[in-house]
Amino acid sequence: MAGKRRQFGRVRKLPSGRYQARYRGPDGVDRPAPHTFRTKRDADDWLADRQSELRQGDWRDPDAGKVPFGAYAGAWVRERPLAPRTAELYASLLRLHLAPTFGTMAVADITPAAVRTWRRARLDAGIGPSTVAKAYALLRTIMGTAVEDDLIRRNPCQIKNGGNVLTPERPTASIPEVFAIAEKIQPRYKALVLLAGFCGLRWGELIALHRSDVDLEHGMIRVRGAVSELTNGQRVYKAPKSAAGKRLVAVPPSILPFVKSHMTVYAEGGAGGRVFVGAKKATPRRNHFNRLWHAACADAGVEGLRFHDLRHTGNTLASRTNASTKELMARLGHSTARAALIYQHADFDREREIAGAVDGMIRKALDQQRRRNGHAEGTRG
Numbered sequence: 001m002a003g004k005r006r007q008f009g010r011v012r013k014l015p016s017g018r019y020q021a022r023y024r025g026p027d028g029v030d031r032p033a034p035h036t037f038r039t040k041r042d043a044d045d046w047l048a049d050r051q052s053e054l055r056q057g058d059w060r061d062p063d064a065g066k067v068p069f070g071a072y073a074g075a076w077v078r079e080r081p082l083a084p085r086t087a088e089l090y091a092s093l094l095r096l097h098l099a100p101t102f103g104t105m106a107v108a109d110i111t112p113a114a115v116r117t118w119r120r121a122r123l124d125a126g127i128g129p130s131t132v133a134k135a136y137a138l139l140r141t142i143m144g145t146a147v148e149d150d151l152i153r154r155n156p157c158q159i160k161n162g163g164n165v166l167t168p169e170r171p172t173a174s175i176p177e178v179f180a181i182a183e184k185i186q187p188r189y190k191a192l193v194l195l196a197g198f199c200g201l202r203w204g205e206l207i208a209l210h211r212s213d214v215d216l217e218h219g220m221i222r223v224r225g226a227v228s229e230l231t232n233g234q235r236v237y238k239a240p241k242s243a244a245g246k247r248l249v250a251v252p253p254s255i256l257p258f259v260k261s262h263m264t265v266y267a268e269g270g271a272g273g274r275v276f277v278g279a280k281k282a283t284p285r286r287n288h289f290n291r292l293w294h295a296a297c298a299d300a301g302v303e304g305l306r307f308h309d310l311r312h313t314g315n316t317l318a319s320r321t322n323a324s325t326k327e328l329m330a331r332l333g334h335s336t337a338r339a340a341l342i343y344q345h346a347d348f349d350r351e352r353e354i355a356g357a358v359d360g361m362i363r364k365a366l367d368q369q370r371r372r373n374g375h376a377e378g379t380r381g
Contacts, residue, residue: 008023008047008048008050008051009021009022009023009024009047009050009051010022010023011040011043011044011047013040014036016036018036018037018038019036019037019038019039019040019042019043020032020033020036020037020043021033021037021043021044021046021047023047023050023051025059025061026054026059027061031062033046034062060150060151060152060153061150062108064108064149064150064151065106065107065108065109065146065151065152066106066107066108067106067107067151068103068104068105068106068107069098069099069102069103069104069105069106069107069110069142070094070099070102070103070104072107072142072146072151073094073098073099073142074094076142076145077090077091077094083228083238084228084230084234084236084238085228085230085238088230088231089134090138093131093134093135093138094138097122097127097131097132097135098135098138098139101114101118101121102114102118102139107143107146107151107152108151108152110143110156111156112156112157112158114156115136115139115156115157115158115159116159119132119136119159119162122135129165130165133162133163133164133165134163134165136157136159136162136163137162137163139157140155140157140162140163143155143156143157144157170306170308170309170312171304171305171309171312172309172312172313172316173197173302173305173309173310173313174313174365175317175361175362175365175366176365176366176369177300177302177305178193178194178197178198178310178313179194179366180300180301180302181193181293181296181297181300181302181305182194182197182258183300184295184296184297184299184300185292185293185296186279186292186296187265187266188262188265188266188276188277188278188279189276189284189289189292190258190262191258191259191261191262191266191276192206192276193296193310194255194258194259195221195251195255195259196307196310196311196314197310197313197314198251198252198255198313198314198317198358198362199221199249199250199251199252199255199314199355200249200311200313200314200315200318200333201221201223201249201311201314202226202308202311202333203286203289203307203308204226204227204228204238205223205225205226205333206275206276207227207274207276207283207284208224208225208226208227208237209221209223209274209275209276210271210272210273210274210275211263211267211268211269211270211271211272211273211274211275212271212272213275214259214263214267214275216256216259216260216263218352219250219251219253219256219352219355220248220249220250220251220351220352221248221249221250221251222247222248222249223246223247223248223249223333224239224246225237225238225239225246226238227283229285229286233285235283247330247333248351249351249355250351250352250354250355250356251355252355252356252358252359252362253355253356253359254359254362254363254366255359255362262275263275268281289307290307293307314358317358317361318354318358320357320361321354321357321358322357327351327354330351
């Protein structure tokens with residue numbers, strides 16, 4: 001009796017005694033199995049799996065994943081509308097940490113074991129955990145896109161919390177410390193320090209301010225974007241990462257006189273004039289300002305404080321008021337995973353109230369310091 005004719009694919013016995021399986025894909029290409037089989041049943045089972053994939057619409061071109069990771073990752077970066085600093089970071093992570101291991105490897109050949117081995121080797125080589133976490137997160141995102149592109153079935157990046165960047169808790173400057181540093185810094189940067197410490201504004205947001213962004217009558221500052229400095233020295237203006245980044249921030253009343261004085265003495269004229277400029281009328285550069293910052297901190301007796309830590313001070317002070325989470329997010333320009341919160345804006349009057357509460361803490365701390373200083377002087381007398 002003649003054997004039943006096969007409905008899908010073909011199996012043939014090789015001179016070696018092993019079996020080869022082939023089938024025609026939906027693209028019309030004749031596709032052999034990637035390996036031979038010990039028995040005919042094994043070959044039949046492999047063909048049955050491929051037929052099931054076709055029927056369920058789960059079939060993937062087995063050749064698609066043969067594209068080298070380096071080429072695929074390079075195209076991935078180019079195709080995305082990344083901010084200049086982000087594009088620069090991704091290019092560096094690819095060049096220094098991912099391409100040396102995965103650059104010539106086919107996307108489909110990158111396995112969970114290969115990813116674990118790569119990560120361990122990076123850490124053992126002395127690469128900082130933060131850098132390794134960022135490189136892993138980028139690899140995971142790129143491979144996630146490869147899954148969406150039907151190049152691979154499963155993302156090989158399976159390390160739990162592998163992309164989490166663990167950073168030590170930063171110090172929080174006290175109110176007297178912020179004023180002490182502001183007194184020791186060059187006068188043209190005094191208002192910059194105070195706004196960073198008591199309004200929670202970022203460096204890039206501060207140096208991006210123009211005169212039209214500062215409303216002295218109502219004590220409000222409008223944040224519309226930030227200046228970002230690339231490693232090659234180029235500076236670019238960028239919009240906030242999210243809608244929450246564009247915001248109005250009220251200035252505590254006791255800080256406002258310093259801002260008014262700065263606008264009169266140091267800010268450029270005209271609505272488009274820059275609020276903060278260097279001694280040579282150029283937009284301040286971070287590396288130059290950092291030298292001034294460290295010197296001022298040393299003169300004020302404050303150790304281990306970075307300029308960005310002032311934002312943490314502003315965050316902490318605002319959180320001690322009765323402001324709601326939504327109001328704090330609006331003041332500090334924060335966004336969350338909940339897209340609805342990105343489009344919520346704090347009430348103008350309530351923002352002023354938060355600034356007033358922060359101002360109350362400023363006045364209380366300064367009064368206590370003055371009383372202590374006065375008592376100490378009286379004792380010495």
